[in-house]
Each structure stands twice: as structure tokens, then as C-alpha cells.
Amino acid sequence: MTEADAGFLALVRSPPGSAAANRALEAVSRHQREGRHCVVFFHGPGVDQAAGRPAGDWAALTDRRHGQAGGDIHDRFNADRADAQREKDPAAPPRGDSQLLVCNTSWRRRHEVAPLAPFVPTSLVALFSALDRPVCAQGFGLGAAPSGSIHGSALERRVPERQRGLLIEVGFAPTGRHDRIETLELALGAAALELDARVLFHGPGRSHLEGSQASAWRQLTDFGFIDLLADGSAVETDSGARVQCLEASEVEHLRTQAGILLAL
């Protein structure tokens, strides 16, 4: 398995019109041009990308491959390579196209009618299933960049194999009325599927552990499902959850060791 064989997974949690949303569209378009199969999972405020004008920009990606006959030589090379790969392995996912998946729960909180094709309403299980395949995973969310990130609110990490551990980074304070629960739901999804996962709160993200609704995080540590970690000194938490505080060097080590890093 080479890097070129890996697919690309974009977790899009940023609302339409944001810089992160624009970067997401550019990144998926670039990976698709390079012949990769792309899975885009819209979650939280990101589901609004599947409505109105942004939806058209994303939908255009799903049929770009059909227009590749007239594309440049690089596009044609990748399309040919994808066809050859499918001949060798018919079960391999189609290359050079995109699946647009929308978190059904996030969507229903904001919209009354289902998203239109090519957007597919689905559950968080689809997100974590996509992580089972070799992918480059990148988050385009609300959080501040972890140090060392080259993509602002995102961090890219190739995932060559399963069971290397998922690190979910929460670097933003909850803003909208659904932020708290939707951030927690990502961690609960990982717990429900018994993934080897940790949640790291850093900077303003530590405020997810404050306030009356913070107690919901405690279920993750009370039942031993997921470790909760925070950068810096002791967390003033209302959650009652056991939160392990890390020095800066420990945070960097954690990021280095993670198989999959999703910056929300």
C-alpha cells in the first residue's frame, strides 16, 4: 500500500463560507484530481454545506470524473490508473470520485426535509467505518490548529493500518446551541464502536468540560470507554469526569503516536 493508494477522508464541521470550508472543498478537489477516492463526512454546523449554494459546489465533485475525458493528462493518467486498479481488485472502492455523507442527527437538528442527492444521510458509523480503510484523514472544523499543523484548523495524517488509535482534538469553545452535544456525540460514536480512542481538550476547548451539561462527558470515563486528556494545568471541570492533564511535550508525543488524528 503506497500513499497514492490511500483514500482521503474529510470531516467537515465548519459552516458554509468559512475559511475552513473553502479549504475543505479545495483539498477534496485536489485529492480527487490525484485519483483518490474521497469520503466527505459533514457533521455539526458543517451539514449546512449540503444546503443552498455550497451544495452545488460539492455536488459538482461527484460527477467530475465523467468529464475527465477532456481533462488534462494528469487527470487522464489517474483515471486510467484507477481503472487498472479496479480490474485487479473489483471490490476496491471507485477511485477519483467522492462520496458526500451527511450526519443524519446533525442534519435533523437544523433541517426538516432530507438532504438531496448526491448527499447521503447516514450515521456516525459511516465516518468510523471509513477510517477502517487506509486513508488520509483531515478535519476541517471549528478548532484552533494543533501546533505543527500546516492547514490551520486541520491536521493531516496518513493511516496505513487499523488499530493505531484515534485522537480526537477539541480546540474550540462551544458556540452554537448544538456544539456541546455534537462534539460529545463524536466521542460517543467512537466509544460505541469500541475504538481505541482518546479525546484531547486544548485551549478554549477545555470549556466543554464546564457548565451544567458537562456531566455527560463523565460517562466516557465512568465506564472506562475513552480517556479524556487536557493540555496544561488542572482542569476546573463541572463534569466530574476524570481528566488527565498533560505537559506540552506529552501532548506532542500523543499527537505523534496517534494513528488517526481528527481535529474538530
Add this chain to the structure above:
Amino acid sequence: MNDPENQRARVSGHDIDLDVDGHLRHADAWSEALAECLARQDGVVLEPLHWWVIHFVRAHQRDYGMPPLMRTIVSEMRRQTDCDDASSRTLYRLFPDGPVRMACRYAGLPRPESCI
């Protein structure tokens, strides 16, 4: 004609308001008699293990503000009960139309929002 917006359950001579999904509108109207009434409508006879799940779900909602994951129910069922085949399959045998959602309904809690 049935009005889905105004469902009711009749318990001990009193009408109890339910929401469009058949869940209790007012949590303080819950009683074990209501749970039995709702289960009977679904063709489910509540046995001791059903009751353990229902009370566990209510306690989890009280402690964490949301219903438990199915994984949580299974692991605590193994730990807290003498059920020797606690598993998601056992939960589906008890609550065939979705264990967490059905248990929440009988427990007087809102329909779970989350897809997990």
C-alpha cells in the same frame, strides 16, 4: 381518526399525553403502570430484565443528562445482573424495535436524538 400529534395512553383511568413518537410528553407523569401499558401496546410483556434496563436507562439519564449507549447497557448488565448472555443480541430480544429507543419510551424519556 388518530391524531399523531396528540397520542394518549390510558393508565388507571387517566389519559397520559404522548408525543408524536409515542414518548411521554411530561416526564413526571411516568409510572411503572405506564411503562407496562406502553409495552403491552407493542406486544411486549415486561420481565425482570426489561425492568433492569428501564431503571438503568432512567438512572443514566438522571446522572448524565442523556440515555446510555447500548455498549454501556450491555457492560453494566454483565456486571450488575445474573444474566449470563448479556449482549446486544439479548437486548434486541428484549426490545426488538431498538433497545435504547424502546427502553427510553417505556422509561418515560424523550426519543434519543443521536444516531449512535
